Amino acid sequence: MNKRVRMLQFVVLMLILTLTAAGCSTPAESGNTAGGQEGEKIVISGLKSTDIEVSVEELKGLDSVTVDATSVSSSGEENQYTVTGPLLDDLLKKYGKSQCDLNGIRLVAGDGYSIEVPPEVLQSRDLILAHTIDGQPLDEKTRPIRAVVPEERAMYWIRNLVRIEVLEGAPQAEVGRVYILETLISQAAAEDYTYYESTDKAVKVDELLGLLNSDSLPDTASFVASDGFEKNEQLDILSEGYIKFTGEDAPLFLSPDLPKGMHIKSIYLCTLGDMALVSQEKAVEVLGTKKAEDKEGVSLEEIVSQAGLTGTDMYLLTAADGYTVEIMKDDIEKGIVFRNSKGQITVFFEGLPKNTQVKDFLSIERME
Ligand SMILES: Nc1nc2c(c(=O)[nH]1)N[C@H]1C(S)=C(S)[C@@H](COP(=O)(O)O)O[C@H]1N2
Numbered sequence: 083m084n085k086r087v088r089m090l091q092f093v094v095l096m097l098i099l100t101l102t103a104a105g106c107s108t109p110a111e112s113g114n115t116a117g118g119q120e121g122e123k124i125v126i127s128g129l130k131s132t133d134i135e136v137s138v139e140e141l142k143g144l145d146s147v148t149v150d151a152t153s154v155s156s157s158g159e160e161n162q163y164t165v166t167g168p169l170l171d172d173l174l175k176k177y178g179k180s181q182c183d184l185n186g187i188r189l190v191a192g193d194g195y196s197i198e199v200p201p202e203v204l205q206s207r208d209l210i211l212a213h214t215i216d217g218q219p220l221d222e223k224t225r226p227i228r229a230v231v232p233e234e235r236a237m238y239w240i241r242n243l244v245r246i247e248v249l250e251g252a253p254q255a256e257v258g259r260v261y262i263l264e265t266l267i268s269q270a271a272a273e274d275y276t277y278y279e280s281t282d283k284a285v286k287v288d289e290l291l292g293l294l295n296s297d298s299l300p301d302t303a304s305f306v307a308s309d310g311f312e313k314n315e316q317l318d319i320l321s322e323g324y325i326k327f328t329g330e331d332a333p334l335f336l337s338p339d340l341p342k343g344m345h346i347k348s349i350y351l352c353t354l355g356d357m358a359l360v361s362q363e364k365a366v367e368v369l370g371t372k373k374a375e376d377k378e379g380v381s382l383e384e385i386v387s388q389a390g391l392t393g394t395d396m397y398l399l400t401a402a403d404g405y406t407v408e409i410m411k412d413d414i415e416k417g418i419v420f421r422n423s424k425g426q427i428t429v430f431f432e433g434l435p436k437n438t439q440v441k442d443f444l445s446i447e448r449m450e
């Protein structure tokens with residue numbers, strides 16, 4: 083009985099396959115992998131003055147490598163794959179470029195996922211433009227190409243790769259002002275945000291950026307999470323999302339419109355051109371605390387140096403209500419940053435006059 087049912091299923095399946103194949107207008111040409119779709123291509127921008135289109139056919143014609151690679155997701159889940167495809171570097175060579183000379187690339191998928199691959203990764207790893215995985219053509223959500231970067235986390239292994247943007251590599255600006263993320267967030271309108279089963283509080287990134295009142299925001303922001311994870315993201319993408327500041331993984335960048343893989347968990351540091359944002363709460367986790375009189379908090383000196391704000395004789399500290407205090411370089415080490423009983427992030431200087439204490443501590447900047 084069971085056998086006959088399966089036989090019947092097989093016959094029906096074959097019939098469907100035959101009919102579907104017969105319905106196709108153009109017969110597959112030789113050399114076209116079964117299941118491959120005609121006209122599949124990727125676009126490369128930033129290499130020449132105009133975009134370059136590279137067909138999957140063309141990629142299959144290049145020398146290819148086949149390697150066993152393990153992908154590791156952000157949650158630690160591991161998957162083994164045997165991937166086949168040309169190296170990005172071999173493709174670049176056709177245009178007189180080399181992967182290790184690039185200042186970064188952005189891989190863009192058709193499903194809204196995208197990720198920047200930094201120069202350090204480009205210099206030390208192979209990037210395979212996989213057209214075949216485990217001996218099979220790619221499935222619907224993975225084609226036309228999956229980028230595979232063996233030894234690097236799966237966030238770079240982008241499925242449904244449709245575009246490679248060669249980036250210019252923005253010159254690294256020196257940080258001149260450091261904001262405390264919690265105080266900045268307290269100045270924005272909090273909204274309820276339901277994430278999985280819990281409803282937490284979130285603010286719009288766009289509103290936060292507005293509070294920075296900078297007339298020259300960069301194109302990209304660099305993040306460091308409290309577990310050491312690093313990632314760059316485009317401001318255009320960030321502007322569409324939220325920072326969830328309560329509950330699981332906070333401070334968490336997320337957006338209802340973005341694939342989950344683009345969320346950034348436990349943000350410790352965010353650098354935006356000549357500005358840096360630091361989470362006091364994550365700084366406590368990363369740097370630990372010290373005591374000054376009856377207060378316990380993170381060393382201001384350490385925050386300033388982690389954010390890259392150095393080399394000045396005088397600093398200006400600003401509170402959310404506009405209160406300011408000037409502090410000499412040598413006194414910075416006396417400062418600790420803590421959350422007071424009212425929940426305000428506060429900076430306190432051991433041994434300095436009481437009016438140097440700044441409640442709702444918003445920022446510290448270099449004074450010229
Ligand atoms: N197109 C596309 N590619 C993607 C993603 C995505 O959402 N869309 N997620 C990335 C992330 S964050 C991870 S961890 C891996 C998951 O890959 P796996 O299914 O092979 O484990 O795919 C990466 N590639």
Ligand SMILES: [Mo]
Binds near residue numbers: 157236343
């Ligand atoms: Mo991921």
